[in-house]
Amino acid sequence: MLSSSSSNHRAVLFPLAVLLVVAAARPIAGCTTVLIGKDFTADRSVLHAHNEDMGNEAAGRLWWTPGELHPEGATVLVPYVELPQPGQTLGYWASGNAEGAVGLGTSAESRSYDSVLVGLNERGVSMSCNWAHSREKNREGVGIRRYAIRQILLEQATSAQHGVELLGGLIDTYGQADWGGLIYHLADPMEAWVVETTTHHWVARRVRDNETHVTANRFRIGSDYDLASKTLVRDAVDNGWLASPAARLDFAAVYGLPERMDEPYDTRREDRVDHLLEGRNGSLTPEDLILVLGDRYEGTPFYTRPQKDPVWREDLATKPDLSRTISTNLGQSTFVAHLRDDLPVSIGAMMWIGLGTPSYAAYVPLYAGGGSLPAEYWRASEGSQTDSPFDNRGESAWTLFRRLQQAGDESYRRSFPAIQALGNSRRAIALEEQRRTEAEALDGMIQGDDERASRTLAGFSYRQAADALHHARRLLELYEPTVSDNIEVRNRGEGKDQWWDALPRKAWSAFQRVDQSQDWFEVYEIQPRVFAIYEPGQFEEVISYLIVGSQRALLFDTGLGIGDMRRLVGELTDKETVVLNSHTHYDHVGGNHAFETIYGTDLEYTRGHERGRSHDQVAEFVGDGWIWKPTPEGFSVGDYVSRPFGITHRVEDGQILSLGDVELEVLLTPGHAPDSLCLLDRKRRLLFTGDTFYPATLYAHLPGSMFEDYKKTAARLAGLATEIDLALPAHNEPTMTASELVVFRNAFEEMQQEEAEFVSTDGNREYFFGRFSILVSEPPPWAEE
Numbered sequence: 001m002l003s004s005s006s007s008n009h010r011a012v013l014f015p016l017a018v019l020l021v022v023a024a025a026r027p028i029a030g031c032t033t034v035l036i037g038k039d040f041t042a043d044r045s046v047l048h049a050h051n052e053d054m055g056n057e058a059a060g061r062l063w064w065t066p067g068e069l070h071p072e073g074a075t076v077l078v079p080y081v082e083l084p085q086p087g088q089t090l091g092y093w094a095s096g097n098a099e100g101a102v103g104l105g106t107s108a109e110s111r112s113y114d115s116v117l118v119g120l121n122e123r124g125v126s127m128s129c130n131w132a133h134s135r136e137k138n139r140e141g142v143g144i145r146r147y148a149i150r151q152i153l154l155e156q157a158t159s160a161q162h163g164v165e166l167l168g169g170l171i172d173t174y175g176q177a178d179w180g181g182l183i184y185h186l187a188d189p190m191e192a193w194v195v196e197t198t199t200h201h202w203v204a205r206r207v208r209d210n211e212t213h214v215t216a217n218r219f220r221i222g223s224d225y226d227l228a229s230k231t232l233v234r235d236a237v238d239n240g241w242l243a244s245p246a247a248r249l250d251f252a253a254v255y256g257l258p259e260r261m262d263e264p265y266d267t268r269r270e271d272r273v274d275h276l277l278e279g280r281n282g283s284l285t286p287e288d289l290i291l292v293l294g295d296r297y298e299g300t301p302f303y304t305r306p307q308k309d310p311v312w313r314e315d316l317a318t319k320p321d322l323s324r325t326i327s328t329n330l331g332q333s334t335f336v337a338h339l340r341d342d343l344p345v346s347i348g349a350m351m352w353i354g355l356g357t358p359s360y361a362a363y364v365p366l367y368a369g370g371g372s373l374p375a376e377y378w379r380a381s382e383g384s385q386t387d388s389p390f391d392n393r394g395e396s397a398w399t400l401f402r403r404l405q406q407a408g409d410e411s412y413r414r415s416f417p418a419i420q421a422l423g424n425s426r427r428a429i430a431l432e433e434q435r436r437t438e439a440e441a442l443d444g445m446i447q448g449d450d451e452r453a454s455r456t457l458a459g460f461s462y463r464q465a466a467d468a469l470h471h472a473r474r475l476l477e478l479y480e481p482t483v484s485d486n487i488e489v490r491n492r493g494e495g496k497d498q499w500w501d502a503l504p505r506k507a508w509s510a511f512q513r514v515d516q517s518q519d520w521f522e523v524y525e526i527q528p529r530v531f532a533i534y535e536p537g538q539f540e541e542v543i544s545y546l547i548v549g550s551q552r553a554l555l556f557d558t559g560l561g562i563g564d565m566r567r568l569v570g571e572l573t574d575k576e577t578v579v580l581n582s583h584t585h586y587d588h589v590g591g592n593h594a595f596e597t598i599y600g601t602d603l604e605y606t607r608g609h610e611r612g613r614s615h616d617q618v619a620e621f622v623g624d625g626w627i628w629k630p631t632p633e634g635f636s637v638g639d640y641v642s643r644p645f646g647i648t649h650r651v652e653d654g655q656i657l658s659l660g661d662v663e664l665e666v667l668l669t670p671g672h673a674p675d676s677l678c679l680l681d682r683k684r685r686l687l688f689t690g691d692t693f694y695p696a697t698l699y700a701h702l703p704g705s706m707f708e709d710y711k712k713t714a715a716r717l718a719g720l721a722t723e724i725d726l727a728l729p730a731h732n733e734p735t736m737t738a739s740e741l742v743v744f745r746n747a748f749e750e751m752q753q754e755e756a757e758f759v760s761t762d763g764n765r766e767y768f769f770g771r772f773s774i775l776v777s778e779p780p781p782w783a784e785e
Contacts, residue, residue, distance in 0.1 A: 192213075
């Protein structure tokens with residue numbers, strides 16, 4: 001059952017969710033759990049990982065319940081008994097069934113103490129439960145229900161062992177109702193425990209520091225238990241399962257349902273975890289377990305891709321050799337608890353948890369000290385509305401991630417690589433922010449400011465949760481047909497679709513609009529003294545940025561030259577303003593001529609564009625189908641040109657441009673154009689990306705575009721993902737997340753794979769990767785001559 005560092009490594013434990021048993025056909029779904037002792041982890045923490053597979057119909061939610069004081073002698077009614085209430089209950093995070101959910105063991109129930117499935121309490125105790133099968137008879141509606149047991153453990157357990165004792169006492173006193181084969185897992189920063197239970201009996205074993213344990217859906221404790229119910233041996237003899245009394249018995253062999261104790265459905269999952277973590281003694285991290293929870297036997301004959309049918313359940317009666325994957329599309333939630341004893345429990349005990357299936361769930365960090373989440377996570381029913389600024393559909397987070405799973409599974413080859421890459425990069429960035437956040441919280445506690453520490457941790461959790469919702473909605477706009485067909489506007493020019501019907505873009509509503517005198521422009525303050533200057537009236541939807549320092553300002557691009565950029569800048573700042581162009585395409589240099597100081601690259605490509613462009617060269621871009629807003633008074637479409645300008649200062653890669661209290665680092669990023677460049681504000685963690693990266697079709701097929709250079713640029717920017725919070729692009733929307741830079745890098749590798757899918761667009765190839773696509777020539781640049 002257990003493996004140690006001194007014997008063959010039986011890798012980490014994942015609790016297999018619960019088995020769904022329906023009538024004689026035996027269709028089932030099961031959870032997976034993994035417990036890891038301290039000798040196996042990189043930081044000598046205890047790890048506890050679990051997939052809660054309640055089925056597609058079991059809508060889930062995630063919430064925080066604060067601790068409460070109770071009067072002496074108080075009692076509480078739980079299904080199906082009345083219990084004494086302790087003087088104080090603990091605060092806890094829990095995930096479980098939403099009101100009215102129908103799933104494994106639930107039937108649209110809304111009773112008290114009837115929804116908790118997994119959780120973490122303020123004393124750093126984590127809890128999960130797997131379904132198993134006992135030969136002991138179930139009792140319907142008699143005893144204490146498993147949901148109540150789980151909530152009581154979170155409310156009362158001050159340590160993992162204390163939770164074991166509470167659990168054993170409840171079963172000894174009341175018995176367990178409705179289902180007699182359940183495996184509970186409890187962990188804290190010191191140790192982890194496995195408790196295998198029937199209707200009337202239980203055994204518990206502590207996972208030693210040099211051991212790991214994997215639970216699928218079968219009992220695994222033999223005679224090596226540490227604690228047990230007092231009548232365990234006697235009742236086994238009385239039932240004829242044990243020939244004669246003994247001091248100890250093999251629990252799995254005696255109390256387990258024989259035909260369910262050694263099925264490939266369970267054993268292969270356990271072996272798969274061992275294989276994935278083989279040789280990782282002393283190096284395991286939460287990220288390792290997150291990857292394991294998302295496994296589908298990739299690279300083996302047992303690989304099973306997600307089914308398009310959302311009601312996928314396994315039938316062991318007709319498929320006895322079925323190899324159930326660790327990750328399925330039945331997941332209600334998934335988590336990895338990271339429990340460290342070298343930090344105060346409010347910082348050291350935390351869990352990464354996501355709603356839905358591991359492959360699509362976005363893992364959010366939650367700390368034992370509590371906090372709050374966007375209302376989408378804790379909403380108890382699907383129809384209720386909230387005041388959350390992130391809730392623009394009135395739906396729950398669980399529903400959002402379930403929709404993403406269904407959309408992704410429908411177009412798996414096309415969509416899943418991008419969704420997976422985004423998830424992996426989001427976690428990498430979150431882990432980096434976690435280190436900074438915990439250091440700040442610990443400093444607050446050292447300074448005696450516990451409130452600051454709590455606020456720091458809670459803010460981190462909330463931001464990550466809101467970011468996860470944002471990304472899910474963005475991905476749905478691309479991969480859910482009913483949404484993406486209406487949102488993505490790709491056509492351009494005369495006689496094509498009216499692209500402006502997609503306006504206004506919702507992303508702008510998150511920022512404060514700044515008053516100014518010209519209708520052609522819209523100006524938004526992205527951060528203090530960072531202004532996005534947006535031109536939504538022309539197809540390019542160009543965005544220029546004015547960055548104001550204490551001594552001078554820098555204008556990153558000057559737009560189309562339709563509005564008066566010089567006058568606009570004068571309304572926003574009285575500081576001396578210099579210009580730097582992200583590159584010298586017509587839509588970024590239109591206002592250059594009005595400024596005295598212009599920085600640029602020392603390239604022939606740039607010098608050629610200093611001469612400007614004639615009307616014939618740019619007339620198309622102000623023709624029919626390209627402009628929908630009234631142009632400024634005095635502007636003539638027939639006279640439109642890109643006027644000449646003169647660069648006064650040449651820039652080099654790595655050069656620092658000082659604005660006083662703001663320093664901007666120049667990054668030469670060729671690819672889209674030979675003179676493409678980005679600006680990095682390390683202090684404020686901002687990256688201005690120009691046309692190198694934005695949320696639409698990236699052009700790698702134009703004259704001057706260089707695919708191999710673009711590929712190197714993408715890799716360079718992805719390397720900055722942990723150093724920035726936002727990328728500020730030059731078209732359409734003002735922000736992208738740092739994690740999307742990693743998707744950007746991966747895209748250049750993925751589209752060169754032989755099986756990569758693409759769409760033919762105007763004689764070129766277009767490859768899609770989440771919020772952006774990449775357009776290359778046909779044949780592609782990497783094709784053999």
